[in-house]
Amino acid sequence: MQIRILKDKILSKLMLVFTLASVSLLLIIGIGLYVHSIPILEKSSWGTLVTSSIWKPLKGLFGFYPFIMGTLWVTGIAIVIALPLCLLTALFVVEYAHAGIRRVLVPFINLLSGIPPVIFGVWGVLFIIPLIQNYIAPHFVEFSTGYSVLAGGIVLAVMIFPLIVSIISEVLNTIPQELKDASLSLGATKWETIKKIVLRKALPGIIAAVVLAISRAFGETIAVLMVCGNNAVVPHSVFDPGYPLPALIANNYGEMLSIPLYDSALMFAALLLFIIILLFNIISRLILARLERKLTS
Amino acid sequence: MRRRKAEELFFKILMLIAAIIVCGSFFLIVGTIFAKGLPYMNLDMLTKTPGGGFYIGKEGGILNAIIGSLYVAGGATILGLLISIPVAIFINMYMNGKKFLSDSLRVAFDVLFGIPSIVYGAFGFLIMVYFGFRASLLGGIIAVTLLVIPILVRTLDEVIGTVPLELRDAALSLGATRWEMAKVVLRQIRPGIFTAILLSFGRAIGDVASVLFTAGFSDNIPTSLHEPAATLPLAIFFQLSSPVEEVQGRGYASALILTIIVLVITVLSEILIKKFSKHKS
Amino acid sequence: MTKTPHISVQHLNVHIGNQHILNDININIPDKKVTSIIGPSGCGKTTLLRSFNRLLDNTPGVSITGKVLVDGEDIYDPKAEVTHIRKKMGLLSQRPYPLPMSIYDNVAYGPRIHGIRKKQELDQLVEEQLKATGLWNEVKDRLNASATRLSIGQQQRLCLARGLAVSPEIILGDESTSALDPVSTSIIEDLFISLKEKYSIVLVTHILRQARRVSDYIVFVYGGKIIEFGPTEDVLLNPKEELTREYVKGYIS
Numbered sequence: 146m147q148i149r150i151l152k153d154k155i156l157s158k159l160m161l162v163f164t165l166a167s168v169s170l171l172l173i174i175g176i177g178l179y180v181h182s183i184p185i186l187e188k189s190s191w192g193t194l195v196t197s198s199i200w201k202p203l204k205g206l207f208g209f210y211p212f213i214m215g216t217l218w219v220t221g222i223a224i225v226i227a228l229p230l231c232l233l234t235a236l237f238v239v240e241y242a243h244a245g246i247r248r249v250l251v252p253f254i255n256l257l258s259g260i261p262p263v264i265f266g267v268w269g270v271l272f273i274i275p276l277i278q279n280y281i282a283p284h285f286v287e288f289s290t291g292y293s294v295l296a297g298g299i300v301l302a303v304m305i306f307p308l309i310v311s312i313i314s315e316v317l318n319t320i321p322q323e324l325k326d327a328s329l330s331l332g333a334t335k336w337e338t339i340k341k342i343v344l345r346k347a348l349p350g351i352i353a354a355v356v357l358a359i360s361r362a363f364g365e366t367i368a369v370l371m372v373c374g375n376n377a378v379v380p381h382s383v384f385d386p387g388y389p390l391p392a393l394i395a396n397n398y399g400e401m402l403s404i405p406l407y408d409s410a411l412m413f414a415a416l417l418l419f420i421i422i423l424l425f426n427i428i429s430r431l432i433l434a435r436l437e438r439k440l441t442s
Numbered sequence: 443m444r445r446r447k448a449e450e451l452f453f454k455i456l457m458l459i460a461a462i463i464v465c466g467s468f469f470l471i472v473g474t475i476f477a478k479g480l481p482y483m484n485l486d487m488l489t490k491t492p493g494g495g496f497y498i499g500k501e502g503g504i505l506n507a508i509i510g511s512l513y514v515a516g517g518a519t520i521l522g523l524l525i526s527i528p529v530a531i532f533i534n535m536y537m538n539g540k541k542f543l544s545d546s547l548r549v550a551f552d553v554l555f556g557i558p559s560i561v562y563g564a565f566g567f568l569i570m571v572y573f574g575f576r577a578s579l580l581g582g583i584i585a586v587t588l589l590v591i592p593i594l595v596r597t598l599d600e601v602i603g604t605v606p607l608e609l610r611d612a613a614l615s616l617g618a619t620r621w622e623m624a625k626v627v628l629r630q631i632r633p634g635i636f637t638a639i640l641l642s643f644g645r646a647i648g649d650v651a652s653v654l655f656t657a658g659f660s661d662n663i664p665t666s667l668h669e670p671a672a673t674l675p676l677a678i679f680f681q682l683s684s685p686v687e688e689v690q691g692r693g694y695a696s697a698l699i700l701t702i703i704v705l706v707i708t709v710l711s712e713i714l715i716k717k718f719s720k721h722k723s
Numbered sequence: 724m725t726k727t728p729h730i731s732v733q734h735l736n737v738h739i740g741n742q743h744i745l746n747d748i749n750i751n752i753p754d755k756k757v758t759s760i761i762g763p764s765g766c767g768k769t770t771l772l773r774s775f776n777r778l779l780d781n782t783p784g785v786s787i788t789g790k791v792l793v794d795g796e797d798i799y800d801p802k803a804e805v806t807h808i809r810k811k812m813g814l815l816s817q818r819p820y821p822l823p824m825s826i827y828d829n830v831a832y833g834p835r836i837h838g839i840r841k842k843q844e845l846d847q848l849v850e851e852q853l854k855a856t857g858l859w860n861e862v863k864d865r866l867n868a869s870a871t872r873l874s875i876g877q878q879q880r881l882c883l884a885r886g887l888a889v890s891p892e893i894i895l896g897d898e899s900t901s902a903l904d905p906v907s908t909s910i911i912e913d914l915f916i917s918l919k920e921k922y923s924i925v926l927v928t929h930i931l932r933q934a935r936r937v938s939d940y941i942v943f944v945y946g947g948k949i950i951e952f953g954p955t956e957d958v959l960l961n962p963k964e965e966l967t968r969e970y971v972k973g974y975i976s
Contacts, residue, residue: 149836150806153619160532167529167591168550174557174565181568233453233460241457250465252712257468259708260701261648263675267682267697268471271478303467310464336450357556364558366651367679391560391651398567398655415564419557426556430549541783609820611778612882616833616889617810626832630823 171423178419181412188406194413200377207410209417214379215294215387219369220362222298222383223305228355230302231309238310239317240339258307266371269300274372277384286384294380294387297373301365305358312357316350316436317343353432360425364418366391390414472701479698482691487699492661497681499688504696507677509663511700513579514653514673515646518586519594519639525587526594527635531624533595534602535610548599555592560651562589567655580667582657589652590642597641601634602627633714640711644704650675674700729754729893729923730775735789737770739782744770746947748789752893757915757924759938759955761931763970767947768927772895775925776812777805794892810837813886813922815899819878821870822885826862829870829881833889852884856914876907883914894918896926900933912937931971935959943967 185194185207197208234254238247278291320343328338344351374386375396394411401408490503537544566585575581605627613623628635650673658670659680674696681693730752737745744767752758760768773779774791777798790797798808810833822829830849839845849866853859858880862873870881879899886894896915900908915924915937928934934941934955941958943951943966951958951967962968 149619149622150804153621156528156621157532157536160528160536163525163528164532164547167525167595168547168554170588170591171550171554171557174561177565177568178561230460230463233457234464237454237457237461241454242461250461253465253468255712256705256708257465257471259644259704260468260471261650261675261704263648263650263678264471264475264697264701264704267678267694268474270682271694272470272474303471306464306467334446334450336453337446360556361558364556364560366558366560367675371679371682391558394560394564395651395654412564412568415561419561422556422558422561423553426553427549430552434545434549538781606820607781608816608818609822610781611814611816612820612822612885613832614778614781615776615809615812615814615895616836616886617806618833618836619806622836626822 175416175419175423178412178416182409182416185406185409185413195417198379202404202407202410205406207406207413209390209414211377211379212388212390212393212414213417215373216363216389216391218294218380218383218387219297219301219373219389220359222295223301223362224355224359226298226302227305227309227358231306231354232313232351234306235310235313235317236339236343239314240335240343254307254310257303258311262304262365262368263371265300265304266368269296269368269372273299282384286382289384290374290386292372292374292386293384294373295383297369297387297389298383300368300372301362304365304368305361308361309354309358312354312433313347313351316347316354319350319437320346349432349436353429353436356425356429356432360422360429363425364391364422366395370395390418394418472705475694475697475701478691479694479696479701482688482695483698484695487692487695491663496661497684497686497689499686504672504674504677504692504699506661506663507672507674507696508699510579510657510660510671511647511674513664513671514582514586514657515643517579517583518590518646519642521583521587522590522594522642523635523639526591526598526638527628529591529595530598530602531628533599535620535624535627548596551592551595551599555596557592558651559589559649560654562586563652563655566652570656575668577656577658577670578668579657579664579671582653582671582673583667585652585656586646586649589649590646593645594638594642597638598631598635601631601638604634605630633717637711637714640707640714644707644711647707648675648700648704650679674703728752729794730925731790731792732774733790733792735771735774735791736787737767737774737779738786739770740784744947745774748949750942750949750952752923752925753940754923755919755921756939757919757926757937758940758942759926759928759934760942760944761928761934761970762944764929766944768944769897771944772897772925772927775893775895776809776814778809778814780805810889811891812893812895813883813889813891815879815883815886815894815896817898818902819875819882821873821878821881824870825867826870826873826881827866829885830888833885837889848888852888853881855887855918856880856884857910858884874907876903876910879903879907879911880914883911887918892922894922894924896924896928898927898929900928900930908933931959943970945970 194207194209195213196210198210199206199208200211238250242250273296274291277293277296278289282289324342325338328342369389370392375388375392376386377388380387394414397411401411487503489505491506493500493502496502533544533547562585566581570581610623610627613626653673653676657673659672659676660670664671678693678696678700681689681696684690728751732748732750735745735748748771760771762768770779779785779787787799791799793808793811796803822832827849830852831845834845834848850859853862858877861877873881900911918924938955941955942949943958945966951962951964958967959971962971
């Protein structure tokens, strides 16, 4: 009799340890990356590392500006493409589509989210690159290989489709039918109700979805690396190649230990990513949690 | 009124187009991979390891990478489950009443879920350097385990949330301890655990950035945890970077293999989720 | 009521968040009788019931002061062993929730966790309890079938058998018939009446006629307070309090 109560108590402590250990991973990762960034931070300040454009590892010069800009370009393009498409899709799925159509559409969006990043990369190389090189770029610039921030942005956009659609759909689903009925019964069309009531109510959720999508896009590595050219200069147009931070880390880990300070520089890049993504994630989770509380209470 | 109707129609068409693009991109991707990969597909790809000169277009297959990926994803999922099940039970059944704390933990796991795999890879690399072991199957499994723990915890957490509170009360009112109640709940959510396993396995088998630093690469099938192991996504990546057309083609075929594996897993988990929610309602 | 009652509540206050759900509750539940707690929904009657076996602990944001004595032992004493307290009370909730296992294992679950392992002993217990709830003849040929296959009325009786198998002293029923058809309801009601020879029974119900049919005593709860407590006939037919009269009239007249 006592044994089973003792067992419960011991297991309870054990589970507490497991829980704390796995949650503290967040802290440990941050500290680990920071500790390994110290050597480079001792040499130059955060400010110079982030704003300098000179990347000459062999001379000990590490300027992350081009990589940060590369990340921003690719992410920006992805969001600009994905947000309107996903918002419209979510509205269609939740508000307009018949149950039958919904049953067909939703599984495909889920399937899309299951496709591994490297496959998106392969698809980018096989489909998007030639598309840009032969059909899109010639209208705007004299020559492009296709490997560009635009290619990275398009591939990323497709990758974040499922994330944005599912979050916005969830938010749309929480908007009470009574509210919509109130607008409809005043003679508004469905679209007017969506425009004036639904979207306004869903706005925080849409913002949260975008913030979450941005943080997801920031960290995406392999698919972007395969299509965006990886050239350490600041891009000036969508057809220029770029070199996002994750790609920098992934491409150079091999030499990491053979050039002085290089490992520290790459860990600093990982730290930058970690901090940005941490902030964005916390912001969007807080928005979503508050929204949920408001709508359920 | 006509203008208003026209506006609605316009946006309806726009929505339809958007939905077609979003869902169509799935077919575009899978279609492209099939079209390019199928011509290079053969039995050797699945049954042989790379022979001499494989990377300049000679004999061999990617069995090493298929097995390596199964090892990494399988090992990480098992290890991840051993950690996540207690965590999910703890959050749901041992923190009674302290809703703020359990919700904070959920947010923390959501945030961990958002950390990109390249960061887990870099961190896994730091752990390996710290403990002084080289890129190996074990290193890969550890890094990927970190990656899947948040997925498993949140999925299990959601599944446990679907168990009616009254069932827990029923067990408790018979004098069960919390652990005995947890066992009843685990029994109830067995299909849900299976879904979590599939989700985690699917994510683990397709991820590159976490194994890039940690698992290494090898043309042989690993025979111990301390040997480096090839993984499918990395094999695809390497073959694609080759200038030899034959090797690139096999990269496409490898991509096809990975796509099929992942699709099967996703479809299975979709079916399970459907079934599961049907039983509940 | 000469010896100490099974359940004695003293100055019980329950807050959930900043809501005062139960306000200074004092009551002795009569032994070997059926006591019904009645009152409008949201008055705190379910909370009161759940405070008896500390299922209330799991509610987010709950704070409890005062005493609930079960056999003279304060169950809210930090040293009290909650599993022992709960074992003394069988709970029958609104809808049946069979455990995800066979009919046999459902009944045997409680005895097993409390240390009974012998097959013979378990067999006997299961048969005994299934007979006590009138289920034996209906299920004796399919004891290993999943409990979810039973009809909802049968499931509710199974849940009762499951609760009786840990030999409780008290049975708590939380609107236990509200999800059942009339036939099953009357079977369960008859069970309550026959079981009171061995057990003290506390029921929460919002059906006054049911309270009148099955109970010996009635507790009327309103706004988190006990307004009136006494023998069934007295409370329902000759209420002393104005509030009780209004409530009873609203339903019976």
